[in-house]
Amino acid sequence: MNVNWRQRFFCLALVSAIACATTPQLRPVEKMSPQTHAQRVYETLLAREGHSPPRDPRTLAGFPEAPTEVAQQLEALARSKQGKEREALLELAQALRRTGLYSRVMFRAKANDIVVKYKAMARTDAQAAHAGWNDLPIGFYEVWAERKGKAVSETNSYDIIQREVFIDVAIN
Numbered sequence: 001m002n003v004n005w006r007q008r009f010f011c012l013a014l015v016s017a018i019a020c021a022t023t024p025q026l027r028p029v030e031k032m033s034p035q036t037h038a039q040r041v042y043e044t045l046l047a048r049e050g051h052s053p054p055r056d057p058r059t060l061a062g063f064p065e066a067p068t069e070v071a072q073q074l075e076a077l078a079r080s081k082q083g084k085e086r087e088a089l090l091e092l093a094q095a096l097r098r099t100g101l102y103s104r105v106m107f108r109a110k111a112n113d114i115v116v117k118y119k120a121m122a123r124t125d126a127q128a129a130h131a132g133w134n135d136l137p138i139g140f141y142e143v144w145a146e147r148k149g150k151a152v153s154e155t156n157s158y159d160i161i162q163r164e165v166f167i168d169v170a171i172n
Helices: 005-022 034-048 068-079 086-098
Strands: 102-108 115-120 133-137 139-147 156-160 164-168
Touching (some): 034 068, 034 086, 068 086, 086 139, 115 133
Parallel strands (some): 102 164
Antiparallel strands (some): 102 133, 115 139, 139 156
């Protein structure tokens, strides 16, 4: 059977559309307690590897694929006090980076003259996202948009842990 180029293109477009439909759109991290944040990160890590959370939600130290250090830092975040969790998040971010896991991230902005910037929580230098997929080490990021070197959006925080995500950057 000879398949022409239109049929091949249609099949490729269909597969791409299905892949985009199943890739979650990531929303900014909202205000939450350190316990809730640790639980959310834990559940996302489990889902990334195709596992469901254990029946006992009181314990976070049950993620078998992650190094012990990640589980310990999740526990430290869960025990930290509201408003004082930044140090625990920094330690967790460093532990997550050492796992060597990456997320494929697609940054989208409506205007063409926009440069999307991102910065890992544990870093001081910002990077410009490039068109298409960006491979980022899993962790906690701040994302914003710039036009001619000036911010034109809010700076939002994201937990970038999933295998693939889309982030839509809203321009002010």
